Amino acid sequence: MHIVVKELKYDVVIVGQGPAGSSLSYLLRKSGLRVAGIDWVDWDHLWGKPCGDAIGAHHFEETGLPEPGDAVMQDVEGIDIYSPSEEIRLRVKGKGYMISRNRYGRRLVKEAMDSGVDVFLKTRVGTVVMENGKLVGVRARGPDGETFIFKANIIVDATGSGGSIRRKLPQEWPVNEPLKKTDASVAYRRIVELDYDIEEPEYIRIYLNQKIAPGGYWWLFPKGRRTANIGLGIQGGRGFPHPAQVYRDVLMKRPDVGREVKVYADSGALVPTRRPANTLAWDNFIGIGDNGYTVNPIHGGGMGYAMTAAKYAAKTIIEAFEKGDFSRYTLWAVNTKYMRTLGTKQAGLDIFRLFLQQLTDEEIEWGLKIGLMRAEDAYDTSVSGELKANFSVLDKAAMIVKMLGRPSMLLRLKTVADYMKKVKQLYMEYPDSPDDLARWVDRVEQVYREYKEKLGITW
Ligand SMILES: Cc1cc2nc3c(=O)[nH]c(=O)nc-3n(C[C@H](O)[C@H](O)[C@H](O)COP(=O)(O)OP(=O)(O)OC[C@H]3O[C@@H](n4cnc5c(N)ncnc54)[C@H](O)[C@@H]3O)c2cc1C
Incomplete structure (x- = not known):
């Protein structure tokens, strides 16, 4: 049989048109570069990955991407954060939206296409094309079974944590960094219509409960008075049950969850919940979004950070074309831009995540009860990546008496705060050159080893 292979040449090929890839297509639409965006889904399934659909308002302003408008x-x-007993509630104020991902995604892709980006849907990238050890393109199968070879100076992997491109690159390339199971959350959600009116739908709810969602949380995010996105994320690799099963067996028995009239969507996926990947770039390659592990390690929100990674990638790509150099040395700029800003916060939060994942329900309940973490502390911690527990109360006599019953907790908190600072500092010292990456990674790994040993974390 004779297979016809169609070869297409671009400046930039972006594989994946989810939040990361379509943001990049949008941001490059007026760059004058020849850009191709590829995704295996069709128009109605753009941004179709299961998600909680919640996004902070600040992301749009920070990235210059259009406001969600009619996608809201x-x-x-x-956010209301509930203790395991649900007797304590922290109300953390902050503006955001519950969106229709497909509607917003379609808008970005349409605007990119209208400005000249070529978007190939129902097109699946299977392999990378290497010539003399250099990444020069990708091979894909189109909607009618035709084979395409897309060639470009820069190939962007925006295919999510599965890393369709990244994991096919040579093993010795540091971008090919596997995701440890315990550094990911297995998440599942349903979008449902309920038979009751949700009170205060403008507050999304997070429930901390290690019995229901070990190493994660379960959520109820209203999408209007009667519709909600309800789901849970459970830490991977530790033998915990699958979240879909917990949803059926436990959550469905609750009166606020089980009273479904209609199910609009029902599926799950993996969320990387670790510090950012060691590098987002190598020769002729950039990986962004879940692909570069840019999700917030504490709450698992990744859309906004995928958009930020796209913003830095767009700047780096434009600079690379101005220089006419697509080597790791030029593309490194995406790392220095990301790691020294968002990356440092996310790395700090990753240290905090490891601590939270080994707390018992009793300890969480107790910490919230004595006011160790207040709503403003939760907010400040998530924004800064530094532990903003209510340390001032620890100086007060009453608090010291309360803490006396749990001296190990006091010590652990101190360790957590110290290591959050240490890791943040390391990310601020992210190397200027890829030649220094290996040494920097050794330092980071050493700090993680020490920290885990101090907290007795064996996974
Ligand atoms: C259950 C759940 C709840 C979540 N809740 C939230 C939340 O409330 N808020 C939030 O901000 N984040 C949330 N997240 C995380 C968020 O969904 C991701 O961080 C975000 O979607 C990442 O965007 P991305 O573009 O990097 O990857 P993806 O959304 O995974 O997009 C990747 C794209 O690549 C395409 N693709 C993959 N392989 C190929 C291939 N070989 N060829 C062609 N195309 C390919 C896919 O079709 C897809 O369109 C949640 C995740 C889960 C699983």
């Missing part, structure tokens, strides 16, 4: 299904005023 519910304005969000803040």
Whole structure:
């Protein structure tokens, strides 16, 4: 049989048109570069990966991407965080939206296409094309079974944590960095219509409960008065049950969850919940979004950070074309831009995540009860990546008496705060050149080893 292979040449090929890839297509639409965006889904399934659909309002301003407009299904005023007993509630204020991902994604892709980006949907990238050890393109199968070879100076992997491109690159390339199971959350969600009116739909709810969602949390995010996105994320690699099973066996028995009239969507996926990948770039290659592990390690939100990674990637790509150099040395700029800003915060939060994942329900309940973490502390911690527990109260006599019953907790908190600072500092010292990456990675890994040993974390 004779196979016809169609070869297409671009400046930049972006594989994946989810939040990361379509943001990049949008941001490059007026760059004058020849850009191709590829995704295996069709128009109606763009941004189709299961998600909680919640996004902070600040991401749009920070990235210059269009406001969600008619994609908003519910304005969000803040997050209610519930203790395991649900007797304590922290109300963390902050504006955001519950969105229709498909509607917003379609808008970005359409605007990119209208400005000249070529978007190939229903097109699956299977392999990378290497010539003399250099990444020069990708090979894909189109909607009618035709074979395409897309060639470009820069190939962007925006295919999510599965890393369709990244994991096919040579093993010795540091971008080919596997995701440890315990550094990911197995998440599942349903979008449902309920038979009751949700009170205060402008507050999304997070429930901390290690019995229901070990190493993660379960959520109820209203998308209007009667519709909600409900789901849970459970830490991977530790033998915990699958979240879909917990949803059926436990959550469905709750009166606020089980009273479904209609199920609009029902599926799960993996969320990387670790510090950012050691590098987002190598020769002729950039990986962004879940692909570069840019998700917030504490709450698992990744859309906004995928958009930020796209912003830095767009700048780096434009600079690379101005220089006419697509080697790791030029593309490194995406790392220095990302790691020394968001990356440092996310790395700090990763240290905090490891601590939270080994707490018992009793310890969480107790910490919230004595006011060790207040709503403003939760907010400040998530924004800064530094532990903002209510340390001031620890000086007060009453608090010291309360803490006396749990001296190990006091010590652990101190360790957590110290290591959050240490890791943040290391990310601020992210190397200027790829030649120094290996040494820097050794330092980071050493700090993680020490920290885990101090907290007795064996996974
Ligand atoms: C259950 C759940 C709840 C979540 N809740 C939230 C939340 O409330 N808020 C939030 O901000 N984040 C949330 N996240 C995380 C968020 O969904 C991701 O961080 C975000 O979607 C990452 O965007 P991305 O573009 O990097 O990857 P993806 O969304 O995974 O997009 C990757 C794209 O690449 C395409 N693709 C993959 N392989 C190929 C291939 N070989 N060829 C062609 N195309 C390919 C896919 O079709 C897809 O369109 C949640 C995740 C889960 C699983």
